[in-house]
Amino acid sequence: MRSCEVQILGAGAIGSVFGYFLLKSGCDVVFVARGRRYEELRRGLKIEGLVDFFEEVEVSDRPVKSWLTIVAVKSYDTAEAVRGIGKLTDIAMSIQNGIGNEDIIAKEVDRVMGATTNYAANLRDGTVVYAGEGETWIGNWKNCEREVEEVAEIFRRGGMNVRVTERIREMKWRKAAINAVINPLTAITGVRNGEILRNELWNAAELVCDECELVLKNMGIDVNLRQEVKTVVKKTANNRSSMLQDIERGKRTEIDAITGKILEEARKAGIEARVNEALYWIVRALECKMKNSDVRQY
Ligand code: PAF
Numbered sequence: 482m483r484s485c486e487v488q489i490l491g492a493g494a495i496g497s498v499f500g501y502f503l504l505k506s507g508c509d510v511v512f513v514a515r516g517r518r519y520e521e522l523r524r525g526l527k528i529e530g531l532v533d534f535f536e537e538v539e540v541s542d543r544p545v546k547s548w549l550t551i552v553a554v555k556s557y558d559t560a561e562a563v564r565g566i567g568k569l570t571d572i573a574m575s576i577q578n579g580i581g582n583e584d585i586i587a588k589e590v591d592r593v594m595g596a597t598t599n600y601a602a603n604l605r606d607g608t609v610v611y612a613g614e615g616e617t618w619i620g621n622w623k624n625c626e627r628e629v630e631e632v633a634e635i636f637r638r639g640g641m642n643v644r645v646t647e648r649i650r651e652m653k654w655r656k657a658a659i660n661a662v663i664n665p666l667t668a669i670t671g672v673r674n675g676e677i678l679r680n681e682l683w684n685a686a687e688l689v690c691d692e693c694e695l696v697l698k699n700m701g702i703d704v705n706l707r708q709e710v711k712t713v714v715k716k717t718a719n720n721r722s723s724m725l726q727d728i729e730r731g732k733r734t735e736i737d738a739i740t741g742k743i744l745e746e747a748r749k750a751g752i753e754a755r756v757n758e759a760l761y762w763i764v765r766a767l768e769c770k771m772k773n774s775d776v777r778q779y
């Protein structure tokens with residue numbers, strides 16, 4: 482195998498967990514981050530929860546030359562983060578939530594992979610809390626048929642549970658639908674994922690599931706969303722969803738790349754998705770309410 486030089490673009494909670502598995506696999510990993518996260522990583526990568534890990538790591542505040550780039554920035558930052566990286570990297574793989582990131586990356590990089598993951602992690606005072614072991618699916622997006630298995634094997638060697646799929650576009654939509662259920666409900670009510678099953682929230686979750694399922698079915702994607710959401714919620718019960726973490730930190734959320742995309746598809750198909758629409762606007766209203774935030778300009 483060629484020398485495994487990887488950079489993690491956006492080394493937040495989940496990007497850092499991927500970086501951890503790559504380090505375990507023996508790769509040379511550069512963690513690319515800015516601001517406070519950059520300073521934290523300069524003191525070392527610390528992970529608690531399902532593993533107890535501390536190691537000094539290579540950090541950069543800008544993209545570097547690498548064989549593989551893992552893109553883990555927030556969806557609304559993708560275009561800016563990957564601008565010009567085609568000259569620096571052979572392959573880029575998005576592990577981001579939401580729809581549209583791979584197509585943005587594919588404008589810059591010749592070989593692109595998509596991935597979905599339900600590994601769960603939070604950042605607490607510079608420490609990554611690795612809260613849930615899940616499953617990661619990797620697939621070719623553009624010109625990567627041959628490399629997909631190689632990349633999957635690298636992660637497996639590091640101990641990550643990775644599977645290869647030929648239907649990554651479908652997997653991305655299934656994951657987006659799961660996020661469209663879990664993320665807004667937890668962000669609005671301020672609860673951990675597990676609470677979705679335990680209290681009245683499940684009644685609301687079922688309504689969101691049914692609308693999203695209809696939208697996906699119309700796209701030819703057959704899914705039992707109530708069942709899939711239950712499975713992910715159980716596996717990540719202790720996690721604070723990424724959207725809840727964004728709201729708690731006064732940051733913009735990924736509602737546009739998640740619920741926003743479900744709504745776009747619903748509109749195209751003439752499907753009413755009123756519950757999703759309400760959740761979309763409530764999350765946008767929460768973003769507006771944040772005073773100390775870096776949220777979008779209205
Ligand atoms: O966005 C998230 O938080 C995650 O995708 C997931 C799987 C819902 C776990 O919290």
